[in-house]
Amino acid sequence: MPNRFAYDGVVVGAGPNGLAAAIRLAAEGLSVLVAEGRETVGGGTRSTELTLPGFVHDVCSAVHPFAVASPFFRRLPLAHYGLAWVEPEWPLAHPLDDGRAVVLARSVAQTAAGLGGDQEAYPRLMSPLVAHWENLVDDLLRPVVRFPRHPATLAQFGLLGMRSAESLARKWFREEPARALFAGLAAHSFLPLKQSPSAAFGLVLAVLGHAVGWPFARGGSQQIAQALAAHLRALGGEIATGFQVAAMDELPIGRAVVLDLTPRQLLKVAGPELPDSYRARLARFRYGPGVFKVDYALDWPIPWKNAACARAGTVHLGGSMAEIAAAEAEVSAGHAPERPFVILAQPGLFDATRAPEGCSTAWAYCHVPNGSTGDMTERIERQIERFAPGFRDRILARHTLNCAQMESENPNLVGGDISGGAMDWRQLVARPILSPSPYRIPVPGLYLGSASTPPGGGVHGMCGFHAAETALRDLRGRPKGGRG
Numbered sequence: 001m002p003n004r005f006a007y008d009g010v011v012v013g014a015g016p017n018g019l020a021a022a023i024r025l026a027a028e029g030l031s032v033l034v035a036e037g038r039e040t041v042g043g044g045t046r047s048t049e050l051t052l053p054g055f056v057h058d059v060c061s062a063v064h065p066f067a068v069a070s071p072f073f074r075r076l077p078l079a080h081y082g083l084a085w086v087e088p089e090w091p092l093a094h095p096l097d098d099g100r101a102v103v104l105a106r107s108v109a110q111t112a113a114g115l116g117g118d119q120e121a122y123p124r125l126m127s128p129l130v131a132h133w134e135n136l137v138d139d140l141l142r143p144v145v146r147f148p149r150h151p152a153t154l155a156q157f158g159l160l161g162m163r164s165a166e167s168l169a170r171k172w173f174r175e176e177p178a179r180a181l182f183a184g185l186a187a188h189s190f191l192p193l194k195q196s197p198s199a200a201f202g203l204v205l206a207v208l209g210h211a212v213g214w215p216f217a218r219g220g221s222q223q224i225a226q227a228l229a230a231h232l233r234a235l236g237g238e239i240a241t242g243f244q245v246a247a248m249d250e251l252p253i254g255r256a257v258v259l260d261l262t263p264r265q266l267l268k269v270a271g272p273e274l275p276d277s278y279r280a281r282l283a284r285f286r287y288g289p290g291v292f293k294v295d296y297a298l299d300w301p302i303p304w305k306n307a308a309c310a311r312a313g314t315v316h317l318g319g320s321m322a323e324i325a326a327a328e329a330e331v332s333a334g335h336a337p338e339r340p341f342v343i344l345a346q347p348g349l350f351d352a353t354r355a356p357e358g359c360s361t362a363w364a365y366c367h368v369p370n371g372s373t374g375d376m377t378e379r380i381e382r383q384i385e386r387f388a389p390g391f392r393d394r395i396l397a398r399h400t401l402n403c404a405q406m407e408s409e410n411p412n413l414v415g416g417d418i419s420g421g422a423m424d425w426r427q428l429v430a431r432p433i434l435s436p437s438p439y440r441i442p443v444p445g446l447y448l449g450s451a452s453t454p455p456g457g458g459v460h461g462m463c464g465f466h467a468a469e470t471a472l473r474d475l476r477g478r479p480k481g482g483r484g
């Protein structure tokens with residue numbers, strides 16, 4: 001009997017989650033097509049010469065603890081397809097106004113050694129979690145609503161992580177360096193630091209820094225996407241780039257269709273097919289703050305006041321916990337902060353492929369209200385100059401992206417939200433809706449597998465992986481039938 005389906009699996013969007021979903025389906029011997037709107041694969045893992053010829057910049061993600069720790073990516077032969085990690089000596093440095101810099105080193109002990117009066121508290125907090133990091137990641141990178149595989153580890157983490165970052169830092173640490181370090185880590189949550197569970201984000205990023213580091217991909221984050229795409233093709237999968245999907249009927253027939261899209265686009269692309277109640281719930285999905293990003297081509301490494309910063313891949317610029325908390329509170333209240341918390345990465349310092357000889361690159365962003373179109377370049381550069389006087393003299397060229405430009409680069413970045421939706425308590429549990437199977441769209445054969453599903457933002461592919469697993473379970477239980 002001729003196969004009435006063009007493909008077993010169709011995936012819309014070639015971000016890390018779309019590619020992960022496609023790989024998981026193709027690995028089961030299914031025929032798979034990925035439809036990607038842009039001319040290149042990668043979504044949030046694209047790199048290109050944004051500033052000058054010979055300078056390679058990561059358009060979105062640059063720092064990859066989640067990719068290295070991902071239970072799915074760890075199983076894939078990505079090194080075989082050219083993916084190599086570059087590990088800076090230290091994952092993170094956090095300079096302070098008094099000239100000191102706190103360092104998140106690979107070792108807990110080395111980190112603690114720089115924390116003065118908190119040098120005993122830090123290992124007491126971190127070591128038990130770092131010892132069980134694989135179990136922790138295993139449980140955190142799957143839906144919260146499922147029963148944990150490692151309940152004891154998760155409970156230990158949960159008791160700490162369910163707090164706000166400020167309350168955890170105040171309870172555990174007595175001095176500014178440790179508090180500031182933790183505040184900077186927790187600010188990656190985009191949550192006000194007084195809000196629970198911002199502490200969880202700080203803990204996870206610190207644990208991963210110790211367990212796997214915060215590496216860059218040699219040659220740029222695009223290499224992650226290239227390796228995933230090459231592996232997919234080796235499994236027989238196909239990728240059609242320049243295929244922007246506006247409606248479901250543009251897709252070839254697929255027995256399972258996985259969408260690497262956020263709820264707002266899901267409503268646009270598949271709206272008429274969705275049950276009213278599901279549509280209404282998706283419409284209530286909330287997006288988080290956006291980011292304003294600057295990429296720099298530099299004629300020299302950044303002239304940090306404290307030399308420790310030149311040995312770290314990422315540098316957090318925001319000074320004290322109070323200042324970082326104030327900046328994040330302003331963002332969540334809808335204002336662009338005068339002194340933003342800046343996350344800066346310097347891949348060009350550790351990866352010679354990023355810039356011509358003697359030159360370097362830097363990647364920096366700060367949080368801003370969702371949809372903001374203001375220009376934060378001056379404020380970001382003031383924060384860099386504060387800890388690296390003379391930085392501006394090293395700039396050969398810069399490239400900026402505000403929230404609206406982010407979204408036009410990639411429609412998944414709604415209002416500049418880089419996490420696929422706010423990552424607060426409610427949306428960590430109900431992502432995109434409260435359901436024991438959040439990947440299943442209530443239309444047979446249709447699945448959601450983007451960062452708007454658990455476990456959320458970051459380059460780990462686990463949203464796509466879980467969506468594909470759900471589709472595979474359904475395909476095994478369902479007589480042949482299709483949609484598209």
Ligand SMILES: Cc1cc2nc3c(=O)[nH]c(=O)nc-3n(C[C@H](O)[C@H](O)[C@H](O)COP(=O)(O)OP(=O)(O)OC[C@H]3O[C@@H](n4cnc5c(N)ncnc54)[C@H](O)[C@@H]3O)c2cc1C
Pocket residue numbers: 012013014015016017018035036037038041042043044045059060061062063064065066067243244245246260261265269291293365406409410411412413418419420449450451452456457458459460463
């Ligand atoms: C500035 C920035 C910095 C970041 N930094 C980091 C970091 O350092 N580390 C980290 O782990 N994460 C980081 N992230 C987050 C990370 O990039 C995302 O969480 C991740 O890429 C989400 O993957 P995804 O597959 O769900 O979506 P995306 O990567 O956004 O991919 C979605 C894909 O779908 C395509 N698409 C969308 N609509 C359609 C359509 N209608 N038809 C066809 N194709 C479509 C898009 O073109 C895109 O390729 C950052 C993101 C940004 C923007």
